[in-house]
Amino acid sequence: MASSPVARVTGRVAVPVLGLFWLAVTTVPFLFMVMTSFKSQQESFSSSVWALPEALDFVNYESVLNGPFLTYFKNSVMVVVISVVLIMLISAMAAFAFARMRFRFNEALFGLIVAGMIVPIHITLVPIYLMTRQMGLYDSQFALIGPYVATSLPISVFILTEFMRQIPKELEEAARLDGCGPFAIFFKVFLPLSGPGLSTIAIYNGIMLWNEFIFAYVLTSSTGTRTLPLAIWDYQGQYTSNIPAILTVVTLTSLPLVVAYAFGQEKIVKGMMAGSLKG
Amino acid sequence: MTSITLSGVNKSFGANFPVIRDVDLTIEDGEFCVFLGPSGCGKSTLLRMVAGLETGYSGQIRIGDRVVDKVEPADRQVAMVFQNYALYPHMSVYDNMAFGLRQAKTAKDEIDRRVKDAARILQIEPLLERMPRALSGGQRQRVAIGRAIVRQPKVFLFDEPLSNLDAALRVHMRSEIATLHRNFPAASMIYVTHDQTEAMALADKIVLLHAGKDMLKHGSIAQVGKPLDLYHRPRNLFVAGFLGSPTMNFLEATFVAQEPVGARVVLKSGEELTVPVDGSTLAAGAPVTLGVRPEHLSPVVGPAPQTLTRKVSAVEHFGEYSFVYLEGGTSAPLIAKVPGDGGVKAGDSATYAAPADCCHLFDADGIALNHI
Amino acid sequence: MTDITTRPADGGAGGATLSLRTFAPAIFLAPAVLLLAVYLLYPLVDSFRLSLLDWNGLGSDARFVGLDNWKKLASDTLFWEAAWNNILLAVFSVVVQMPIALILAVVLDNAGKGSRILKILYFLPLLMSSVALGVLFKYFYDVTFGPLNALLDFVGLGYLAQDWLGDTRFSLGAVIAVVCWQYIPFYMVLFMAGLASFPAEISEAAKLDGASETTIFWKMKLPHLKGTMRTAIVLSVIGALRYFDLIYVMTGGGPEGSSELMATYMYRNVFSSFQLGYGSTVASGMFIVVILIASVLLRFSKRYETEV
Numbered sequence: 001m002a003s004s005p006v007a008r009v010t011g012r013v014a015v016p017v018l019g020l021f022w023l024a025v026t027t028v029p030f031l032f033m034v035m036t037s038f039k040s041q042q043e044s045f046s047s048s049v050w051a052l053p054e055a056l057d058f059v060n061y062e063s064v065l066n067g068p069f070l071t072y073f074k075n076s077v078m079v080v081v082i083s084v085v086l087i088m089l090i091s092a093m094a095a096f097a098f099a100r101m102r103f104r105f106n107e108a109l110f111g112l113i114v115a116g117m118i119v120p121i122h123i124t125l126v127p128i129y130l131m132t133r134q135m136g137l138y139d140s141q142f143a144l145i146g147p148y149v150a151t152s153l154p155i156s157v158f159i160l161t162e163f164m165r166q167i168p169k170e171l172e173e174a175a176r177l178d179g180c181g182p183f184a185i186f187f188k189v190f191l192p193l194s195g196p197g198l199s200t201i202a203i204y205n206g207i208m209l210w211n212e213f214i215f216a217y218v219l220t221s222s223t224g225t226r227t228l229p230l231a232i233w234d235y236q237g238q239y240t241s242n243i244p245a246i247l248t249v250v251t252l253t254s255l256p257l258v259v260a261y262a263f264g265q266e267k268i269v270k271g272m273m274a275g276s277l278k279g
Numbered sequence: 280m281t282s283i284t285l286s287g288v289n290k291s292f293g294a295n296f297p298v299i300r301d302v303d304l305t306i307e308d309g310e311f312c313v314f315l316g317p318s319g320c321g322k323s324t325l326l327r328m329v330a331g332l333e334t335g336y337s338g339q340i341r342i343g344d345r346v347v348d349k350v351e352p353a354d355r356q357v358a359m360v361f362q363n364y365a366l367y368p369h370m371s372v373y374d375n376m377a378f379g380l381r382q383a384k385t386a387k388d389e390i391d392r393r394v395k396d397a398a399r400i401l402q403i404e405p406l407l408e409r410m411p412r413a414l415s416g417g418q419r420q421r422v423a424i425g426r427a428i429v430r431q432p433k434v435f436l437f438d439e440p441l442s443n444l445d446a447a448l449r450v451h452m453r454s455e456i457a458t459l460h461r462n463f464p465a466a467s468m469i470y471v472t473h474d475q476t477e478a479m480a481l482a483d484k485i486v487l488l489h490a491g492k493d494m495l496k497h498g499s500i501a502q503v504g505k506p507l508d509l510y511h512r513p514r515n516l517f518v519a520g521f522l523g524s525p526t527m528n529f530l531e532a533t534f535v536a537q538e539p540v541g542a543r544v545v546l547k548s549g550e551e552l553t554v555p556v557d558g559s560t561l562a563a564g565a566p567v568t569l570g571v572r573p574e575h576l577s578p579v580v581g582p583a584p585q586t587l588t589r590k591v592s593a594v595e596h597f598g599e600y601s602f603v604y605l606e607g608g609t610s611a612p613l614i615a616k617v618p619g620d621g622g623v624k625a626g627d628s629a630t631y632a633a634p635a636d637c638c639h640l641f642d643a644d645g646i647a648l649n650h651i
Numbered sequence: 652m653t654d655i656t657t658r659p660a661d662g663g664a665g666g667a668t669l670s671l672r673t674f675a676p677a678i679f680l681a682p683a684v685l686l687l688a689v690y691l692l693y694p695l696v697d698s699f700r701l702s703l704l705d706w707n708g709l710g711s712d713a714r715f716v717g718l719d720n721w722k723k724l725a726s727d728t729l730f731w732e733a734a735w736n737n738i739l740l741a742v743f744s745v746v747v748q749m750p751i752a753l754i755l756a757v758v759l760d761n762a763g764k765g766s767r768i769l770k771i772l773y774f775l776p777l778l779m780s781s782v783a784l785g786v787l788f789k790y791f792y793d794v795t796f797g798p799l800n801a802l803l804d805f806v807g808l809g810y811l812a813q814d815w816l817g818d819t820r821f822s823l824g825a826v827i828a829v830v831c832w833q834y835i836p837f838y839m840v841l842f843m844a845g846l847a848s849f850p851a852e853i854s855e856a857a858k859l860d861g862a863s864e865t866t867i868f869w870k871m872k873l874p875h876l877k878g879t880m881r882t883a884i885v886l887s888v889i890g891a892l893r894y895f896d897l898i899y900v901m902t903g904g905g906p907e908g909s910s911e912l913m914a915t916y917m918y919r920n921v922f923s924s925f926q927l928g929y930g931s932t933v934a935s936g937m938f939i940v941v942i943l944i945a946s947v948l949l950r951f952s953k954r955y956e957t958e959v
Contacts, residue, residue, distance in 0.1 A: 150691055214918075
């Protein structure tokens, strides 16, 4: 049952060709984006769109970075870091309860929380908007943290519970013999051993929340409180037809994640695939 | 006083799954007691009950004078060595051993003294700063034992600690555990294993446990006693067949009559033998089982009072001794353990002496008849 | 029989007291349950409550209208067209993404040394926020200045140039293309993991039996991916039903609702038309549609689940 010549040629030629084709498809938009960001506004109108920039003109970058761009960045960092820390702690506590404690409704509650992964979060947008206004949190970074943490909990709890189930029961028993109550067992044994699981959900949620748009858009309004994805939206107004400038903003907002990706590529891919574990 | 008493202990997993039945047991002060039995007999469960890790049983457990049924594991003054060592992977050897003491808020220099002492006894001082994953199986086991020692418990509990080690290491660690027992004469030790060699080697007292139908019929405990007592005076077929390797030979027989020197029986194959037991309760023609250990079947040189002649089906040579497989056993070939080469080969006909005082007789229920 | 003397001897600290121990599960679960109740459960319920009102969200003149909004929803062609668009998105995202992702996974599987770099580059689209992508491709598709039309012009296919986003015939397709572009790497990695989990011994045994690589691929590796494929399809469909960000940025749902999705329609009703009541009806209606389709899908595909 040797492969036919046709199959072999297809294998040897078509497959690499497709691979290269897709490489082009993937990278061309990015190249276009970066390329254009180095053009001046006039240049983008006068010369062909696909032409390389005449010179590496940083005028757009200067203009963007002189604006409130760094404020957006700072807000993103603050909101995402606080949210991720809270997510790790809260989901770890819940996961520990589901994985290791015996109580009524254990399975039922777990199923309910996991089912929360299906709910389209935009449905909660309006009620949360109203609630946020009522709480007086409107247009503050803290408005985002509650929804961000809550919407990330189902999948985080799901992943961490699976993870904690794998921790050998004997360790828990040894800790009990050593005099640990449930809190000591959680903080001194389970939490340290959940490192890989915690980093997975930190990365997954970190990336999701970093790029989150609609809640930030609805719950904040002033530049002082808005996060990075909104920079692009807000700058659209300022730079209306200055395409290179807008693409500069796009490039700059994408840069942090790409840089992080360059450093921790393996971990980030693994983390982002965490969303696929629901199966 | 660190005797341990179990009274009327019963446990079932759910309504239809009894695991432990009617266990009444006392382990004396400073005794090395082995819980032995096949898988499913509940030996680990019993151990964990003493540790406080298993609840949901009826009956009472006392450690010393204290009833401990409702006492937390950490308060029972017991220490446990787990089958898979259960070392905290994220802590160094030192921290693993110190963990329990730190939880109890023991003074720092006291902790240090105890850890170093235990490390010295177990010769693991150079390993104190290492992480568990950098240790070999035997080293991990020693750290697990060290963790138990530093707690200065009244009872040491071992849950099949050697089953994950390779054969040579097992033999070595066995002697180390025996040494441990000698070094801590005040502490009692309960040791769970399915390996009867370990049990015979280490135990002051063996508790052999039934599983399955036997447990339902007779209760969990098959026999309790000193190792050699169980070996030479098994109370029933189960005990007789469990201890000793290869297993005792069993032959179907019929009771003929009780004579002053013992019970006379007729084997299915026709030979008549007398066994010095009290069969006076048996009716003539009652079915019995004759048991004789392989090492007691010796090749006949010259005339002998009770012999068995059989055809040899196979011979296995181990150098120092050989197993001769003979046809004609009840459900398995008879095995004779003979010194050297055995002097026979497959197909030969061989005769072996079954000396009366080495034979055992079991009634139709598998209970051993008393020796006179 | 039971004599509770818990006098701790040397070395026994005991840990938590009895009452703390009984409430431990509750304490561990409390933060999560609380947050979910406030930010997930309550809004869900509140959405249904709001759907019974006629309110513009600003003043306090909310009028209770009972099921009027729901009746309106049932006969609202715009909503059902949006729902249909969601379904088209779901169908196309599966039909387009799965084969391409699978091919790419095979490419990477056979690429040897180059695969590391390829994998890194292929993954980039997933790192971009949907806003960034939306804006980027909005200009990509631009009728006058967009590179796409410029490229078509360049290769002599200028007559194919369209107002991709502004033409009702093409807007949905253009948007679907971007969604696929963004998420194909995700499924690619999924399939790669599936392929990697294929036991090497089986292909070795097959080779000894004389099978070729192609045979091994089609007859053994592909069936092995059944479970992964199921997960991929479920994720893709459920994701498509909830889509919002990218569409909103690129087209806002237009032109004339040609690329409207349920979520964008909801948003428009609430924040453009100031119809909080009806918008909430749309949201709740969307919830029901998604839950229904998701449960049907999950139940139907149960038999393709990988045996553990």
